[in-house]
Amino acid sequence: MLIKIPRGWELPESKVTPESVFRGRREFVKTLSLAGIGASVSGAETGLYPATRNTRYTLDRPLTAEAIATGYNNFYEFTLDKQEVQHRVGQFKVEPWKVKVTGQVNNPKTYDIDDLVSRFPLEERLYRFRCVEAWSMAVPWTGFPMSALLKEADPKADARYVRMVTAYRPREMPGIVSQPHYDWPYEEALTMAEAMNELALFCTGLYGKPLPKQNGAPIRAIIPWKYGLKNIKSIVEIAITKKRPPTLWNKAIPTEYGWYSNVNPTKPHPRWSQAHERFLALGPGGQVGYTMRPTLMYNGYEAFVSELYTGDEF
Numbered sequence: 001m002l003i004k005i006p007r008g009w010e011l012p013e014s015k016v017t018p019e020s021v022f023r024g025r026r027e028f029v030k031t032l033s034l035a036g037i038g039a040s041v042s043g044a045e046t047g048l049y050p051a052t053r054n055t056r057y058t059l060d061r062p063l064t065a066e067a068i069a070t071g072y073n074n075f076y077e078f079t080l081d082k083q084e085v086q087h088r089v090g091q092f093k094v095e096p097w098k099v100k101v102t103g104q105v106n107n108p109k110t111y112d113i114d115d116l117v118s119r120f121p122l123e124e125r126l127y128r129f130r131c132v133e134a135w136s137m138a139v140p141w142t143g144f145p146m147s148a149l150l151k152e153a154d155p156k157a158d159a160r161y162v163r164m165v166t167a168y169r170p171r172e173m174p175g176i177v178s179q180p181h182y183d184w185p186y187e188e189a190l191t192m193a194e195a196m197n198e199l200a201l202f203c204t205g206l207y208g209k210p211l212p213k214q215n216g217a218p219i220r221a222i223i224p225w226k227y228g229l230k231n232i233k234s235i236v237e238i239a240i241t242k243k244r245p246p247t248l249w250n251k252a253i254p255t256e257y258g259w260y261s262n263v264n265p266t267k268p269h270p271r272w273s274q275a276h277e278r279f280l281a282l283g284p285g286g287q288v289g290y291t292m293r294p295t296l297m298y299n300g301y302e303a304f305v306s307e308l309y310t311g312d313e314f
């Protein structure tokens with residue numbers, strides 16, 4: 001059964017390069033103009049963006065062009081085709097939106113998204129972003145620390161993990177219907193210590209604007225030292241648990257996608273090396289290309305997170 005799972009987002013780049021990495025200027029310009037269609041522009045949110053940048057977090061590379069970050073997406077609830085996601089999100093309703101905070105906490109609560117973004121001060125952070133497939137970007141995210149929400153929820157003494165769940169809306173998410181073999185809804189999880197780390201964010205925007213639907217509107221997780229698959233999109237539930245929650249990819253193929261999924265150049269995926277990354281960028285002719293860079297341990301965030309790990313986590 002597992003063998004039948006199509007795993008488009010982990011295809012070797014040799015298979016995706018012809019259509020997705022080197023594209024003609026004309027097609028790319030078309031993508032640029034259509035990218036805006038998926039944008040979620042909430043009237044209530046407009047005064048919040050752009051948020052003030054937190055200069056503590058710096059990059060060793062230029063920012064990725066916005067058109068690439070919003071036009072080359074993994075969001076399997078819509079389609080496996082990265083460049084198609086932006087065109088399939090039209091029916092996805094991100095307003096109104098509620099996020100339920102539940103489980104081993106003294107203050108369980110269901111928040112309206114407008115309440116969340118006004119309650120926890122938003123800031124912009126420039127982070128590296130690395131997919132398990134080996135492509136990478138550098139993105140200006142807008143959000144608030146996970147720790148702010150968790151502190152308000154007030155975890156009980158036996159709270160150990162944070163489970164996050166994506167919306168399950170087959171009528172609005174065509175990929176759920178066309179790919180029934182995945183164990184929907186998409187679920188991810190962190191240890192409490194990981195979620196409390198200063199780098200871990202709940203994000204509601206990017207490039208100084210509310211998150212476009214294809215990037216996980218209206219709220220997603222950004223955990224920059226982990227592979228992209230941990231960065232769950234369009235979250236409706238955050239549950240604090242005693243036991244380690246299962247996660248979609250780890251459940252599906254545990255030998256290939258670890259529960260931790262920390263970026264680690266020394267641990268190859270069974271079918272490709274993780275020693276280098278393909279940093280996406282616009283080519284001189286306006287096409288999407290990439291430059292190869294060595295993968296950094298914990299995606300370059302070792303100083304922030306190494307104390308959380310022995311190094312053997314998978």
Ligand code: MTE
Nearest residue numbers: 073074075076131166186228229231232233
């Ligand atoms: N979240 C949900 N709900 N569904 C998904 O398919 N894909 C993950 C992650 N979050 C995914 C998801 C993967 S594999 C990656 S690399 C990132 O989202 C991609 O985020 P981006 O499209 O904003 O670059």
